[in-house]
Amino acid sequence: MKIGYVQIAPVLGDLEATIGKLDSLRNEFKAADIIVLPELCNSGYNFESMEQARVTAEDAQTGPFVRYLCSLAQEHRQCIVAGVNERDANDCQLYNSAVLVGPDGLIGKYRKLHLFMNEKDYFRPGDLGLPVFDLGVCKLGMLICFDWIFPEPWRILALKGADIVCHPSNLVLPGLAQRGVPVHALMNRIFVVTANRIGTERDMTFTGLSIIADPKGNVLAQAPEGDPQVRVVEVDIHLARNKMVTPRNHVLEDRRPDQYHELII
Amino acid sequence: MKIGYVQIAPVLGDLEATIGKLDSLRNEFKAADIIVLPELCNSGYNFESMEQARVTAEDAQTGPFVRYLCSLAQEHRQCIVAGVNERDANDCQLYNSAVLVGPDGLIGKYRKLHLFMNEKDYFRPGDLGLPVFDLGVCKLGMLICFDWIFPEPWRILALKGADIVCHPSNLVLPGLAQRGVPVHALMNRIFVVTANRIGTERDMTFTGLSIIADPKGNVLAQAPEGDPQVRVVEVDIHLARNKMVTPRNHVLEDRRPDQYHELII
Numbered sequence: 001m002k003i004g005y006v007q008i009a010p011v012l013g014d015l016e017a018t019i020g021k022l023d024s025l026r027n028e029f030k031a032a033d034i035i036v037l038p039e040l041c042n043s044g045y046n047f048e049s050m051e052q053a054r055v056t057a058e059d060a061q062t063g064p065f066v067r068y069l070c071s072l073a074q075e076h077r078q079c080i081v082a083g084v085n086e087r088d089a090n091d092c093q094l095y096n097s098a099v100l101v102g103p104d105g106l107i108g109k110y111r112k113l114h115l116f117m118n119e120k121d122y123f124r125p126g127d128l129g130l131p132v133f134d135l136g137v138c139k140l141g142m143l144i145c146f147d148w149i150f151p152e153p154w155r156i157l158a159l160k161g162a163d164i165v166c167h168p169s170n171l172v173l174p175g176l177a178q179r180g181v182p183v184h185a186l187m188n189r190i191f192v193v194t195a196n197r198i199g200t201e202r203d204m205t206f207t208g209l210s211i212i213a214d215p216k217g218n219v220l221a222q223a224p225e226g227d228p229q230v231r232v233v234e235v236d237i238h239l240a241r242n243k244m245v246t247p248r249n250h251v252l253e254d255r256r257p258d259q260y261h262e263l264i265i
Numbered sequence: 266m267k268i269g270y271v272q273i274a275p276v277l278g279d280l281e282a283t284i285g286k287l288d289s290l291r292n293e294f295k296a297a298d299i300i301v302l303p304e305l306c307n308s309g310y311n312f313e314s315m316e317q318a319r320v321t322a323e324d325a326q327t328g329p330f331v332r333y334l335c336s337l338a339q340e341h342r343q344c345i346v347a348g349v350n351e352r353d354a355n356d357c358q359l360y361n362s363a364v365l366v367g368p369d370g371l372i373g374k375y376r377k378l379h380l381f382m383n384e385k386d387y388f389r390p391g392d393l394g395l396p397v398f399d400l401g402v403c404k405l406g407m408l409i410c411f412d413w414i415f416p417e418p419w420r421i422l423a424l425k426g427a428d429i430v431c432h433p434s435n436l437v438l439p440g441l442a443q444r445g446v447p448v449h450a451l452m453n454r455i456f457v458v459t460a461n462r463i464g465t466e467r468d469m470t471f472t473g474l475s476i477i478a479d480p481k482g483n484v485l486a487q488a489p490e491g492d493p494q495v496r497v498v499e500v501d502i503h504l505a506r507n508k509m510v511t512p513r514n515h516v517l518e519d520r521r522p523d524q525y526h527e528l529i530i
Contacts, residue, residue, distance in 0.1 A: 113521045117513050129524050149452055149510065150520060151416035156527045173511075176451065176482065183448045186441065187414055217441065245414065246438075248382050255415060256378045257529045259394050262421045264522045264529060 001033040001137055003164065003191065004232030007210040007223040008037075009199030012044025013056055019068055021228075028230035030076040033137070035232070038197035039083030039145045039170040040096065041065065046201035053122040057087035057094050060109050069101045077103050079135060081142055081195075083168035086111070096123045098142040098168050100133055108133050113153060116146035130156045138163040138237045145169040148177045148184070148194075152263070158188035159252060163240035167194040171207050178209045178222070186217030189243045189251050191235060198226055215240045266298040266402055268429065268456065269497030272475040272488040273302075274464030277309025278321055284333055286493075293495035295341040298402070300497070303462035304348030304410045304435040305361065306330065311466035318387040322352035322359050325374050331364055338366045344400060346407055346460075348433035351376070361388045363407040363433050365398055373398050378418060381411035395421045403428040403502045410434040413442045413449070413459075417528070423453035424517060428505035432459040436472045443474045443487070451482030454508045454516050456500060463491055480505050 006029055011017040018041060029035045039045070042065035043056030060066055065084060073080050079102045086097035086109070096112040096119055111126030112119075130153050132141045141157035143165055148154075157165055165184075171177050177194065185192045191214055198208040210223040212233055223229040243250045271294055276282040283306060294300045304310070307330035308321030325331055330349060338345050344367045351362035351374070361377040361384055376391030377384075395418055397406045406422035408430055413419075422430055430449075436442050442459065450457045456479055463473040475488040477498055488494040508515045 113524055114514075114519055117511050120513060125521070126524075130527075146514070149516065151420060151452055152520065152525050152528060155416060156525065159527050179444075179482070180448045180452070183445045187416055187445070217444070246382050248385060249379075249411070251414065254379055255417065256390070259378055259391075260417050260421065260529050262395075262424050263417060264525050 001237050002031055002232050002234050003034045003193055003212065004029055004032045004230065005036045005193050005195035005210045005212065005223070007196060007198060007208055007229045009197055009228070010038060010041045010044050012046065012201050013052060015042055015056070015065055018042070025230050026072065029232060030078070032078055032232045034079045034081070034140070034164065034166065036166045036193045036195040037080065037082035037168060038195050039168040040085050041082045041168070043085035044201060045170045046204045047122060050122060053085065053094055054087070057085040059089050060084060060086045060097060060099055061089070061106055066099055066101065066106060069099065070105050073101045074103050079107070081166035081168060083144060093124045094122055095126065096144060098144055098166070100140065100142065102135070110142040110144070112144040112147060114147050114150055130160065132157060132160040132162045141165045143167050145171060148180055151184070154184040154188050158190055162190060163237050164191040164193065167192055169194055169196040171196050172204055174207050175209070178211055181211055182213040182217045182219055185213035185215060187251065189215040189245065190240045191215060191237065198228065266502050267296060267497050267499050268299045268458055268477065269294055269297040269495065270301045270458050270460035270475045270477065270488070272461060272463060272473055272494045274462055274493070275303060275306045275309050277311065277466050278317060280307055280321070280330055283307065284330070290495050291337065294497060295343070297343055297497040299344045299346065299405070299429065299431065301431045301458040301460040302345065302347035302433060303460050304433040305350050306347045306433070308350035309466060310435045311469045312387060315387060318350065318359055319352070322350045324354050325349060325351045325362060325364055326354070326371060331366065331371060334364065334366045335370050339368050342368050344372070346431035346433060348409060358389045359387055360391065361409060363409055363431070365405065365407065367400070375407040375409070377409040377412060379412050379415055395425065397422060397425040397427045406430045408432050410436060413445055416449070419449040419453050423455055427455060428502050429456040429458065432457055434459055434461040436461050437469055439472050440474070443476055446476055447478040447482045447484055450478035450480060452516065454480040454510065455505045456480060456502065461488070463493065
């Protein structure tokens with residue numbers, strides 16, 4: 001199957017402009033079975049105010065950006081993962097979320113568990129755990145940006161059977177996640193697609209270098225630092241079902257949970 | 266304080282020869298406060314038989330290699346971490362262990378939790394958890410070689426307050442641990458000293474490239490691939506007490522243990 005990323009600069013507070021950018025690139029990613037877009041694609045990242053965060057948020061079921069993604073997914077017969085500034089329909093709280101949409105519409109969402117810096121002022125921490133979605137051809141989990149620095153969510157997704165972790169990002173710490181992501185892929189024997197953004201919003205510059213890593217920790221594709229790029233690569237997703245790192249070592253079954261109780265303190 | 270590694274080739278089945286090698290290098294590591302030696306230093310690694318594994322094993326309290334280490338530690342007023350083929354005094358089982366010795370003798374030991382390949386034929390899996398030893402100047406934990414590929418033990422040692430993880434190794438998978446170790450150091454904001462061995466034993470070649478990593482994931486020192494090397498570097502061990510990866514993100518307190526229950530399944 002074909003997996004890939006779209007590395008672009010979403011436009012802060014201008015959804016139409018962002019959709020225009022995606023539209024201009026759609027021919028490049030229409031053949032992907034799973035394509036990953038950056039974090040907070042519908043809003044941009046570096047809000048000037050709570051008000052700006054609120055007006056750019058949308059409902060994950062009915063919002064205009066998610067509806068646009070659903071139309072793309074339907075037309076391309078593909079799955080799309082994208083970061084969304086989500087406003088909860090019930091309590092009107094904001095979440096830094098990722099949606100998974102397919103040809104038949106919204107499949108599910110994930111809400112970022114580990115908020116970075118000033119995100120703590122705008123978003124509620126995720127409250128939906130770490131869901132894994134069975135797409136038939138593979139099982140898919142999602143993490144968002146700074147989640148990468150916590151080994152726990154990667155491990156949990158692998159334990160729940162994820163073959164691929166889609167990782168919409170707005171990374172700013174130079175090069176750190178790009179070193180860590182292939183190591184997480186290797187330790188859990190999974191595929192990872194990190195779709196990072198580029199560009200500058202006020203005092204923040206995003207670091208690009210989007211990455212696709214395989215279950216052996218190989219980097220299959222990496223984007224440039226400052227330019228937009230779409231990459232789609234063909235992979236054998238079932239490599240992620242082989243958890244043997246040597247003929248006698250299974251990366252999950254060799255764990256020693258009887259010795260791991262401190263992990264949930 | 267000064268921390269370092271000794272990268273050598275222990276001699277399979279010839280403890281005297283191994284001690285001779287260490288003796289010839291002792292001037293290079295005598296100034297270290299903490300020095301780390303490779304895995305299974307007293308025996309070598311690639312046993313031809315259970316018999317060879319047994320005759321090269323020793324008691325961690327009274328064995329000749331540990332007594333030699335204690336004499337070095339006393340003379341140099343330093344702590345030494347070394348891999349030891351350990352025979353348990355009670356049940357005569359073998360463990361792939363690491364000992365920590367200081368100027369006053371044996372401080373403690375760790376038994377490898379995650380056995381690699383044919384080690385499963387010779388050793389019992391570790392049964393002493395993941396101890397952390399308070400040396401006054403710092404808190405020290407130990408992992409051994411293949412343990413590196415499991416994120417759980419690193420995290421547990423950090424949660425228990427380890428400032429430094431000493432990591433005696435006999436690594437054979439080329440370059441993988443050397444990519445992973447700095448990422449574990451970064452994710453847990455700790456120092457790591459990986460003392461790998463070199464040389465070939467029958468069909469196994471060990472990969473050298475011993476490494477010292479700091480809490481920001483920087484590589485402070487790295488040995489060559491095939492040659493012996495002693496490196497000792499001066500570090501501010503208290504950097505490991507600062508767990509803030511950004512002004513608003515603490516790598517341990519930002520964890521979401523309420524969402525992590527799958528980890529101990």
